[in-house]
Amino acid sequence: xxxxxxxxxxxxxxxxxxxxxxxxxxxxxxxxxxxxxxxxxxxxxxxxxxxxxxxxxxxxxxxxxxxxxxxxxxxxxxxxxxxxxxxxxxxxxxxxxxxxxxxxxxxxxxxxxxxxxxxxxxxxxxxxxxxxxxxxxxxxxxxxxxxxxxxxxxxxxxxxxxxxxxxxxxxxxxxxxxxxxxxxxxxxxxxxxxxxxxxxxxxxxxxxxxxxxxxxxxxxxxxxxxxxxxxxxxxxxxxxxxxxxxxxxxxxxxxxxxxxxxxxxxxxxxxxxxxxxxxxxxxxxxxxxxxxxxxxxxxxxxxxxxxxxxxx
Ligand SMILES: Nc1ncnc2c1ncn2[C@@H]1O[C@H](COP(=O)(O)OP(=O)(O)O)[C@@H](O)[C@H]1O
Ligand SMILES: [Mg+2]
Numbered sequence: 001x002x003x004x005x006x007x008x009x010x011x012x013x014x015x016x017x018x019x020x021x022x023x024x025x026x027x028x029x030x031x032x033x034x035x036x037x038x039x040x041x042x043x044x045x046x047x048x049x050x051x052x053x054x055x056x057x058x059x060x061x062x063x064x065x066x067x068x069x070x071x072x073x074x075x076x077x078x079x080x081x082x083x084x085x086x087x088x089x090x091x092x093x094x095x096x097x098x099x100x101x102x103x104x105x106x107x108x109x110x111x112x113x114x115x116x117x118x119x120x121x122x123x124x125x126x127x128x129x130x131x132x133x134x135x136x137x138x139x140x141x142x143x144x145x146x147x148x149x150x151x152x153x154x155x156x157x158x159x160x161x162x163x164x165x166x167x168x169x170x171x172x173x174x175x176x177x178x179x180x181x182x183x184x185x186x187x188x189x190x191x192x193x194x195x196x197x198x199x200x201x202x203x204x205x206x207x208x209x210x211x212x213x214x215x216x217x218x219x220x221x222x223x224x225x226x227x228x229x230x231x232x233x234x235x236x237x238x239x240x241x242x243x244x245x246x247x248x249x250x251x252x253x254x255x256x257x258x259x260x261x262x263x264x265x266x267x268x269x270x271x272x273x274x275x276x277x278x279x280x281x282x283x284x285x286x287x288x289x290x291x292x293x294x295x296x297x298x299x300x301x302x303x304x305x306x307x308x309x310x311x312x
Contacts, residue, residue, distance in 0.1 A: 053193050056162060058169045059095070061195040061307055063226065064188065066218070068210025070179035073231035074200050075105040076277050077267065077299075078176035081198070082132050083284035084293075084300030085172055092171040095126060097161060098136035099188060100178040101154045107138035111280025115139055116165075123166040130285050135165045158184055162192060172307075181217040189221040196226035196310050198264065198303060201255070203233055203245075208255045215259050226306040227262030228255060229299060232269035236291070243268075262306060265299040268292060 056062065065078040075098075082094045098106035107113060110132065116124040116139055126133035137157060167173065175194075178184050188194065197218040201211035215225050230253065235244045246269065256263040267273075268291070276286045283292045 053191060055193055056165075056167065056173065058167045059173045060169075060171050061311070062173045062175060062192060063303065063307065064099075064175040064177050064185075064194055064197045064218075064223070065200060066177040066185065066197055066214050067179065067200045068181055068212070068214040069201075070103075072200050072202050072211075073267070074179070075100070075109055075176050076273060076282075077198070077200050077229060077231060077296075078174050079106070079109045079277070079282045080284045080293075080296035081300055081303060082172070082174040083130060083282055084296040085174070085304065086131060087284055087288070087297055088300050088304070093169060094132055095167050095170045095173045096132050096134040097165075097173055097175045098134070098138065099158065099161065099175050099184055101137045101157050101161075101184065102178065104136040104138035106134050106136040106176060108280055109277055109282060110134050112136075112139070119166050121166075123164050124160075125166055130282070133167060133170075135161055137161065155183065155187060158187060162188070181213055185217060186221065189218065189223045194223045195307055196224040198226050199228045199261070200231050201228060202231055203250075212255060212259060215261055224310040225259075225261045226303055226310065227264035228259075229264045229267060231267045233266045235269045238271050262302075264302040264306070265295065267295050267299065 063081075065074050065081065067074055078096065082096045086092060086094045096106055096110065098104045110129045112127045112129050112134055114127060116127060116135070119125060124135065126135045127139060128134065140157075175188065177188070197215075199211050199215050199218075201208055211228060215228070218225050233245065235246050236242070237244070253263050270283075270292045272287060272290060273283055273292050276283050279286075283290060284296050287293055
């Protein structure tokens with residue numbers, strides 16, 4: 001396997017991409033008999049006008065972590081959820097995919113740097129830390145370079161991240177989504193079978209409105225909403241442990257009720273979470289005995305329960 005240069009890796013992948021050539025293969029089929037079954041399937045497919053969902057090779061369940069808004073703690077939640085799933089059951093393999101093309105944060109949160117190796121079949125090998133294989137746009141472009149890409153380039157990058165990563169086998173792939181309800185969210189929901197979405201919200205009204213939008217979008221594209229996590233719900237003073245509900249105590253619970261979705265848990269606003277995240281040492285790993293880590297493990301257990309419910 002050869003290491004990749006930063007941007008060249010993406011261009012190289014684009015050039016070698018089997019997906020890029022997918023269109024050409026059809027032309028080689030012309031003139032051959034495609035059979036009534038295939039034609040019927042194609043007809044049904046075209047009639048629906050949607051891209052065909054194709055599982056990510058080797059991945060059993062995909063859980064997306066989303067919200068309509070930035071800065072509510074999606075990435076922090078995604079990282080600690082992945083680690084929590086593994087902490088609760090170390091026999092399970094869990095991966096992390098950073099789908100935030102413009103603002104990737106998994107490299108920093110997971111303390112990972114470098115360019116992925118390529119397998120012989122030109123698939124990228126995820127970088128691994130704390131037992132979690134990770135893939136992010138941040139591994140492919142310079143850390144300092146602003147990622148100012150137009151829609152098509154974003155879609156092309158996303159396609160590489162979805163289709164050209166060698167995950168091996170994974171029980172769960174946790175996907176850290178970009179903020180909002182745009183092309184990336186739609187593209188993921190339409191191209192791969194998503195087991196369910198975890199919506200992150202802070203208890204502020206405005207964030208709740210965005211969370212509502214996020215939850216409704218997933219419903220429209222038939223992705224089960226696993227539930228809502230209330231992040232930064234209560235401030236726990238690191239000195240005296242006094243708890244203050246800064247934004248109100250049960251906004252997300254009420255929203256979950258209103259939307260008819262499950263409430264998955266509360267994550268406290270805690271200095272330790274922020275500081276450890278900034279150092280690339282997520283609390284589930286760095287402070288496993290803390291109440292914060294316990295909150296994430298509880299969240300992981302609640303998510304798993306919902307995965308089992310929606311998978312039957
Ligand atoms: N529960 C929490 N307690 C303290 N800080 C948090 C918590 N959740 C997230 N943060 C901090 O908030 C900021 C935004 O979090 P991030 O996960 O990057 O949000 P998003 O992915 O939604 O943009 C980061 O500095 C992170 O460390
Ligand atoms: Mg983020």
